[in-house]
Amino acid sequence: xxxxxxxxxxxxxxxxxxxxxxxxxxxxxxxxxxxxxxxxxxxxxxxxxxxxxxxxxxxxxxxxxxxxxxxxxxxxxxxxxxxxxxxxxxxxxxxxxxxxxxxxxxxxxxxxxxxxxxxxxxxxxxxxxxxxxxxxxxxxxxxxxxxxxxxxxxxxxxxxxxxxxxxxxxxxxxxxxxxxxxxxxxxxxxxxxxxxxxxxxxxxxxxxxxxxxxxxxxxxxxxxxxxxxxxxxxxxxxxxxxxxxxxxxxxxxxxxxxxxxxxxxxxxxxxxxxxxxxxxxxxxxxxxxxxxxxxxxxxxxxxxxxxxxxxxxxxxxxxxxxxxx
Amino acid sequence: xxxxxxxxxxxxxxxxxxxxxxxxxxxxxxxxxxxxxxxxxxxxxxxxxxxxxxxxxxxxxxxxxxxxxxxxxxxxxxxxxxxxxxxxxxxxxxxxxxxxxxxxxxxxxxxxxxxxxxxxxxxxxxxxxxxxxxxxxxxxxxxxxxxxxxxxxxxxxxxxxxxxxxxxxxxxxxxxxxxxxxxxxxxxxxxxxxxxxxxxxxxxxxxxxxxxxxxxxxxxxxxxxxxxxxxxxxxxxxxxxxxxxxxxxxxxxxxxxxxxxxxxxxxxxxxxxxxxxxxxxxxxxxxxxxxxxxxxxxxxxxxxxxxxxxxxxxxxxxxxxxxxxxxxxxxxxxxxx
Numbered sequence: 001x002x003x004x005x006x007x008x009x010x011x012x013x014x015x016x017x018x019x020x021x022x023x024x025x026x027x028x029x030x031x032x033x034x035x036x037x038x039x040x041x042x043x044x045x046x047x048x049x050x051x052x053x054x055x056x057x058x059x060x061x062x063x064x065x066x067x068x069x070x071x072x073x074x075x076x077x078x079x080x081x082x083x084x085x086x087x088x089x090x091x092x093x094x095x096x097x098x099x100x101x102x103x104x105x106x107x108x109x110x111x112x113x114x115x116x117x118x119x120x121x122x123x124x125x126x127x128x129x130x131x132x133x134x135x136x137x138x139x140x141x142x143x144x145x146x147x148x149x150x151x152x153x154x155x156x157x158x159x160x161x162x163x164x165x166x167x168x169x170x171x172x173x174x175x176x177x178x179x180x181x182x183x184x185x186x187x188x189x190x191x192x193x194x195x196x197x198x199x200x201x202x203x204x205x206x207x208x209x210x211x212x213x214x215x216x217x218x219x220x221x222x223x224x225x226x227x228x229x230x231x232x233x234x235x236x237x238x239x240x241x242x243x244x245x246x247x248x249x250x251x252x253x254x255x256x257x258x259x260x261x262x263x264x265x266x267x268x269x270x271x272x273x274x275x276x277x278x279x280x281x282x283x284x285x286x287x288x289x290x291x292x293x294x295x296x297x298x299x300x301x302x303x304x305x306x307x308x309x310x311x312x313x314x315x316x317x318x319x320x321x322x323x324x325x
Numbered sequence: 326x327x328x329x330x331x332x333x334x335x336x337x338x339x340x341x342x343x344x345x346x347x348x349x350x351x352x353x354x355x356x357x358x359x360x361x362x363x364x365x366x367x368x369x370x371x372x373x374x375x376x377x378x379x380x381x382x383x384x385x386x387x388x389x390x391x392x393x394x395x396x397x398x399x400x401x402x403x404x405x406x407x408x409x410x411x412x413x414x415x416x417x418x419x420x421x422x423x424x425x426x427x428x429x430x431x432x433x434x435x436x437x438x439x440x441x442x443x444x445x446x447x448x449x450x451x452x453x454x455x456x457x458x459x460x461x462x463x464x465x466x467x468x469x470x471x472x473x474x475x476x477x478x479x480x481x482x483x484x485x486x487x488x489x490x491x492x493x494x495x496x497x498x499x500x501x502x503x504x505x506x507x508x509x510x511x512x513x514x515x516x517x518x519x520x521x522x523x524x525x526x527x528x529x530x531x532x533x534x535x536x537x538x539x540x541x542x543x544x545x546x547x548x549x550x551x552x553x554x555x556x557x558x559x560x561x562x563x564x565x566x567x568x569x570x571x572x573x574x575x576x577x578x579x580x581x582x583x584x585x586x587x588x589x590x591x592x593x594x595x596x597x598x599x600x601x602x603x604x605x606x607x608x609x610x611x612x613x614x615x616x617x618x619x620x621x622x623x624x625x626x627x628x629x630x631x632x633x634x635x636x637x638x639x640x641x642x643x644x645x646x647x648x649x650x651x652x653x654x655x656x657x658x659x660x661x662x
Contacts, residue, residue, distance in 0.1 A: 050514040051485070158606055159369075188368040189541060190603040193585035197599050215514060222587035222600070259519035261544030263571060263586060273523055274516045277484045 002077055004038040005177055005209045006062065011035045011071035013054075013061050017282065029281045031057040032068075033233040041176075044203065044210040046224030046241065048217055048256070050278050054233040055213045059179045062211065063095055064088060075177070093123045096170035100182035102162035106154040112165055113150035116140075119172045139168040142205075143198060160191035164198065171202070177209045184219060196223055217260055221245055226314065229253045232281055232289040234305075239315040249311060249322035252290050288319070296321040330502045330535045331357035331380070331419075336394035338372075338379050341387060347610040349375040351559040352394070354639075355552075357503055357535040364550030364567070365539045366582070368607055372559040373539045377505045380537075381421055382411045399502070417447040420496035424508035426488035430480040436491045437476030440464070440498055447499045463494040468524060486517035490524070497528060504529075505537045510545065522549055543583060547571055555579050558610065558618040561639060565646040575648040577623050578603070617651065625652045 013032040016025045031054045039045045047055050060066040062073055064080060073080050080091055099105040106115060116136055120126055126135040137147055143164040154162055163183060170178055180199065184192040196219060202208060214220045220227055221241045228238040229250065237250040248254045255272045274293050279285055288306050291297040298321065306318040338350040350372040357363050365373045378384050380396055382403060396403040398419065403411065423429040431439060440460040444451060451459065457476070464472035467490040480488055489509060496504060506525065510518040526549060529536055538550055546553055547567060554564040555578065563576040574580045584601035605622045614620055617630040617637050629651050630637070639649040 050516060160606060188607075189543075189582055189585045190368060191606065193587075193600040193602040194604075196587075197602060200599070217515070218587045255516060259515040261518070261522070261542065261548045263543040263547045263583060263588075271519065273519050277486055277517070278514075 003040055005041045005076060006039045006211075007072075007074040008038070008062060009036050009072040009074070011058070011061060011073065012069045013057055013066060014069050027282055030233050030284070031281060032061060035071075035230075035233075035235050037228060037235065037238060039177075039209055039211065041209055042203070042207050043226070044212050044224045046220035046227040047211060047213045047230060048215060048220050048227060049230035050215065050256075052232075052278055052281065053230045054281070055215075055230055056181055058230070059097070059181050059211060059213050063092070063097060063179060065097070093173045094175050095177045095179070096173065096175040097179045097181060098163075098166050098170050098183045101186055102159055102166050103186070105166055106162055108154055111151055111153055112140075115154075115165065116150075116169055116172050119169060123173050125173060135172075139172055142171060142202065143168045158191075159187050160194060163187060163195050167195075167198065167202070171206070174206075175208070177211070179211045179213070181213045182215070183212075185214060185216065192219070199223065217257060229256065232278065232284055234289060234318065235316075236290070236319070237315075237317040239311075239317075243315060249309075249315070249317040250290075250319045251294050251296055251321070251323060253317075254323055255293075327361065328359045329356050330359050330399060331537075332395070332397040333376070333380065334395040334397070336376065336379060336396065337392040338375050338384060338389060339392040340389045344611055348392070348559055349389075349610065350379065353554075353556070353559075353561055355554050355561070355564065357537055358551075359502070359535055360529065360533045361551045362529065362536040362538055362549055364546040364553040365537065365556060366541060366543060366546055366553060367556035368541060370607055370610070371556040373556055374507055375559075376556075377421065377507050377537065377539055380503075380505060381415055381419060382406065383415075413447070416443055416496075416501075417499045418501055419503045419505065420499065420501040421505040421507065422489075422492050422496050422509045424511055426485055426492050426512065429492060430488055432480050435477055435479055436464075436483070437461075439491070440476075440495050443495055443498050459498065460494075463498050464491070466497070466528070467491075467494045468520075469494075485513055486520060489513060489517075489521055493521070493524065493528070497532065497534075500532055501534055503535045503537065505539070507539045508541070509538070511540070511542070518545075525549070543571075543586060555582070558607065558613060560618070560636075560649065561647075562619070562650070563648045564639070569646050573654075575642045575646065575653040576619075576650050577625050577652075577654065578619050579648075580654060581622075581624075617649075625650075625654075627652060 011032055012034055014028040014030050017027040017029060019026040035058060049055050057066060061068045068081060075091060083091060113136060116139055126132045136150060140147055140149055145161065145164055184195050187195060200223060203210060212220060212223055224241045226238060227241045227244050228235050231252050237253045245257060248257060255274045258272045276293050285292050287303045288301040291301040300320050306320050308316050308318055310316050333353060333355050336350055336353045337348060339346050339348050353376055355363055367373050379391055391404050437460045440463055441456045444456045444459055460476050461472045464475055469475050469487060469490055510521050540546060550567050552566050553570045554561045557578055563579045581603040585603060587600060603622050608614060608618060616632055620626050620630045637649045637651045639647045642648050642653060
């Protein structure tokens, strides 16, 4: 058994842009561009970046909810890109997803019991009545919801409680790997902390592996063992989360961290305000995609896309002019 | 002390619903000074936005109404003001930026049109040429590159950050005395948020307006506000200048909010301990408990808080620092962040 649960190699996803009278392909958006990474068993990899950088596309491609254009995804030793639909179905039991908006991701006409039973029906787990009931109660207990929730409908719950239901639904089929796609972004701060704690407790208890996607760097830094930063479809830096904050090599990572407002009133002088917006992924700038917003950019940055530099065994970045500590 | 431009006194806003009348805002007081920023913080449903809408005279009526209290703008009462008089103030002297830059612009008009509309309404003496020139100036002021070209574009051609800049341009085109910013950066990415907040600070310095900044992000408050009011269930539970509030909060709710935010700790390599949370959730406005509204989530709760002593009133803890709590934290106990 390999140490790594998930290995992604050179994953690409391009969306064609159709236009013109005949609906011919006139271009392509490279949403995910040559991304490679590995996640160990029981580890949390955080994925951060601005909107439109391809985080969600990457998360969904790994589960093949979006078919990747090219690349390999090796889950538990098996390449799942070529897996047949029936093989994929068996694999899907082991990989689940929690979505961002707990208001949109629960069917308002199903009771919580039905919502939690559906994945078990599909995978034919706990089929006897007693076993099913016991499993449902266990799930509710795991996410700290009362047992009488089973016969209620989603509208009777608050945002935080709904997100707990979504977590329970993902856990129903005893997965090994969960993609958490912005699971706490829609929640209030005090509830957000409760859900973050719950996810970490469940990970410890059940030995889960997470890919945690979020744009809130503080939450990601807190929950993740390692953090990957994406910019315009590329992974520009990956490091241990404690290392990334103090010793970011890529200027974009540094800018991203410095842009976070801190709840302290001691003045800060280190703020970097990036100029401009994230460029369109339809037409990314030549060379390093970050060069139009970068203060260190030189001619080489405007010409060729930087390759991977390995600062240490766990710290990778793509930049010609990395920050020094 | 600078000049007071807006005063909110004991504001109560009620909404009639099928299940009875609820008080979305219940006895709120705060002042806005020229050139200063007041932050209003709270979780969803705490009454932040309703307070702002009340100031703008935009509470939908029915079901809502301002049940009691005063809103004084430069000494003049805005409550029960004639509709056409209010229209002269709204958007002109008091302007508002809404949370969603994606939905608050009209998709079928160019952004130039939308800025000019405000100018035309409030400054009818300007000619069409002058209005167009002013729209370009406003876009330049908020830092939109090549504004001459951009005025002719439609909202869908702009990014989220750009649209929020356009919203700010519209709000500022009549040089308001008070700007209400309701979660102006919540929908934006952090790097764009930093740009927008910086821009608002710069424009405040240039134009000297008072800003009411409504947000749930304590980080944003710490970096931009002069004074802060923390709201919970329609009431202000703590109010102070920003330094005092962050360095030693007195209300357990304020402290709980601060503790719920993960903080960066780059020096320690070890796995962080659990986040501190506020247990439970905000009670429904339909059945608020007797006594303090925060009792079921509070760590310092006593019988007194649950009793019939009524709600704790906002009282002075020390000069300029108010909290509504029977058992406040000691002055330096609530060590902030």
